[in-house]
Amino acid sequence: MTIQQINPLVIFFASILTSNMILSNFLGMCSYLSVSSEFKTASGLGKAVTLVMVFTTAINYLVYRYVIVPLDLVYLQYIIFIMVIAALVQIIEMVMDRFLPDLHIKLGIFLPLITVNCAILGITLFMVIRQYSFVQSIFFGIGSGIGWWLAIIALAAIREKMAKTKLPRGLEGPGISFIITGIMALAFIGFSGIFTIS
Numbered sequence: 001m002t003i004q005q006i007n008p009l010v011i012f013f014a015s016i017l018t019s020n021m022i023l024s025n026f027l028g029m030c031s032y033l034s035v036s037s038e039f040k041t042a043s044g045l046g047k048a049v050t051l052v053m054v055f056t057t058a059i060n061y062l063v064y065r066y067v068i069v070p071l072d073l074v075y076l077q078y079i080i081f082i083m084v085i086a087a088l089v090q091i092i093e094m095v096m097d098r099f100l101p102d103l104h105i106k107l108g109i110f111l112p113l114i115t116v117n118c119a120i121l122g123i124t125l126f127m128v129i130r131q132y133s134f135v136q137s138i139f140f141g142i143g144s145g146i147g148w149w150l151a152i153i154a155l156a157a158i159r160e161k162m163a164k165t166k167l168p169r170g171l172e173g174p175g176i177s178f179i180i181t182g183i184m185a186l187a188f189i190g191f192s193g194i195f196t197i198s
Helices: 008-016 029-034 040-070 072-101 100-112 112-116 117-130 134-164 176-187
Strands: none
Touching: 008 112, 008 134, 029 112, 029 176, 040 072, 040 100, 040 112, 040 117, 040 134, 072 100, 072 112, 072 117, 100 112, 112 117, 117 134, 134 176
């Protein structure tokens, strides 16, 4: 079976569960660990990252197929992909500042840092390497965004509950977050027999 014959729904579910950007590929960890102390803020960032992932996947697919490859600009693809991501993040930041000012203030510096979130560039590069079709790329972007969002809200919910618990000194802060992330990654690996993408 070729990549083009894989059902987009398989790619969608695999990118949420078995090929999760955080729990399988460990991409996008900096904002994942930094903004996961409060559920509402983590959920807002997860939604913003999902939105950026979906739109950048679609736009970068079109840019790659109809601009980069025909003009033989493959050596500039990273720069072009990052420019598209930066432009979309800027637009989303302006919209959030206008319509969701409280969330915009809470996310602070992490909202513009979505531009350098390696998970977003990662889905674009995976899409190119795996040679997905446009529909497969869209499903991959949506699934990757939902998977990232699911991982950050799960960690935020656990960390909110643990804030009331006394932890040993060596486990406070990032230590316990890495342990929780590792356990969540093991749990998600349990789905690996169901959905796989190469």
